[in-house]
Amino acid sequence: MNESFKALVVTETSAEVFTREITNRNISDLPQNDVLIRVHYSSLNYKDALSASGNRGVTRSYPHTPGIDASGIVVNCISGKFKAGDKVIVTGYDLGMNTPGGFGEYISVPSDWVVPLPEQLTIEESMMFGTAGFTAALSLYHLLRCGQSPSDGPVLITGATGGVGSLAVALMAHAGFEVIASTGKLSQYNYLYSLGAKTVIPREETDDKSNRALLRAKWAGAVDTVGGNTLATVIKACKMQGVVACCGNVQSPQLITTVFPFILNGITLAGINSADTPMQLRASIWKHLATVWKTDKLTDICRIVSLNELPDRIEDMLAGKITGRIVVKHDPDK
Ligand SMILES: NC(=O)c1ccc[n+]([C@@H]2O[C@H](COP(=O)([O-])OP(=O)(O)OC[C@H]3O[C@@H](n4cnc5c(N)ncnc54)[C@H](OP(=O)(O)O)[C@@H]3O)[C@@H](O)[C@H]2O)c1
Structure with missing residues (x-):
């Protein structure tokens, strides 16, 4: 596939000077992993703000697309573990650290990072929770x-x-x-x-x-x-x-x-290490979030923004100005 898509890309323009812009990328630029996912939602976490500002403890090399969270729909899966159209969640592992993350409209990840979306959660709700x-x-x-x-x-x-x-x-x-x-x-x-x-x-x-x-x-x-x-x-x-x-x-x-x-x-x-939680416990925690632990406060906590608004919200997070959570909505119908 050679389709182009939008992503927030962080670039080191000169030594230790980083810029963030929304730019077009190609699916062929992504790493060749097992599962290609059309990302519908992502969210902003403190680790993303660090990655987006050049923190080498989070991201070693730039240009880079942050976003440790993503939920969306499987486009294809080479191993057959998932099928096209499956709704899925990916959080943690290396996503958004040194693997292009959910601030792009597509991600390509190993299938053992992927959690099937519990049926009681929507794709949007999964990112209201997010990491x-x-x-x-x-x-x-x-x-x-x-x-x-x-x-x-x-x-x-x-x-x-x-x-x-x-x-x-x-x-x-x-x-x-x-x-x-x-x-x-x-x-x-x-x-x-x-x-x-x-x-x-x-x-x-x-x-x-x-x-x-x-x-x-x-x-x-x-x-x-x-x-x-x-x-x-x-x-x-x-x-x-x-x-x-x-x-x-x-x-x-x-x-x-x-x-x-x-x-x-x-x-x-x-x-607490959310990124490397073993898959069995990971799936069980998501199941709990979808059922017995599902709070009705998600809409009070979360604000939905577009990719274009994200650079400003990253600045807000670094300045400690954010209350609650910023959820990023991509445009899956474009
Ligand atoms: N272990 C894991 O698996 C895991 C997973 C996710 C996040 N984290 C970590 O958890 C932390 C919070 O992440 P987040 O995404 O929730 O970040 P966040 O949305 O930016 O929240 C951090 C909160 O910490 C408080 N704070 C900020 N600076 C402070 C300071 N100097 N002294 C005391 N309190 C301060 C503020 O809350 P108030 O204004 O209300 O005090 C701020 O809203 C980060 O360190 C992140 O890396 C760890």
Whole structure:
């Protein structure tokens, strides 16, 4: 196939200077993988914003099309594992990192990255969840797997107005947990209450500077999207036998703590890696998102934008100005 399609392409114009533009690409430019997918929706995640600004920890070489999320329809599959017309989801693995991603109208990927769309989800809803929702759901799964239950007490979500944070608030509340949401955005308290948070606290309360090894217990568990001193604080102020899901590093990748929360309070730190989740668990998490964990807050959390609007929204994300999630709608009928 030699059809041309639109994609956001990030180019290094001179040393460490990167530009982003919507340009035409050819299907023959894509890597020759097993499955060719016409992408209908993608979404903007923090990792995409890093890839789109030249972060070599995410993307080694440019020009490159980011987009770690994609949902759409199979055009062809060489191995026969999928058939033309199948509705599918691809999130994580190498998509959008060093493999051209969902910010293009077509992707070509190995078939073992592809999840059949659960019948209870639309292609659009799957990207309203996207990697952010999948990560929030994986965090919920690990809290439950480690024995956490709503009767243990409230669960804290940090970076609560972000993509992972918003969906974690909505999913945890939907699952019956009392949610404490921590945010740096004073203007978004009502948004967090509307998603199901019972209490909203300022970011400073989860960024303790006292240097104490343990703090007064305030939550029974947590989903942390922030890392750094926030994660250290969250661990120190967790009740006995609490479980903390560690997802992100927007504040810092460093974690400076002592062993005391672990050996005196029995805290479990659960690492969350959405990108490399094994296929069986991956499919099961998507099934849960499509059924028992399906929140009715998706339209409150998500804003749908076109590919043309995406460069501005990437700037907003890098400036910390986004609340909720940005979903990218391609034009499948063109
Ligand atoms: N482990 C995984 O598999 C996985 C998957 C997806 C994402 N992630 C990671 O999770 C994190 C969040 O991703 P996202 O896509 O949700 O990003 P996002 O939409 O940009 O949300 C990040 C949120 O963090 C808070 N924040 C920003 N800068 C901060 C700072 N300096 N100190 C404290 N809080 C700050 C803000 O929330 P408030 O204004 O409400 O405080 C912001 O909305 C990223 O580090 C991302 O790489 C990990």
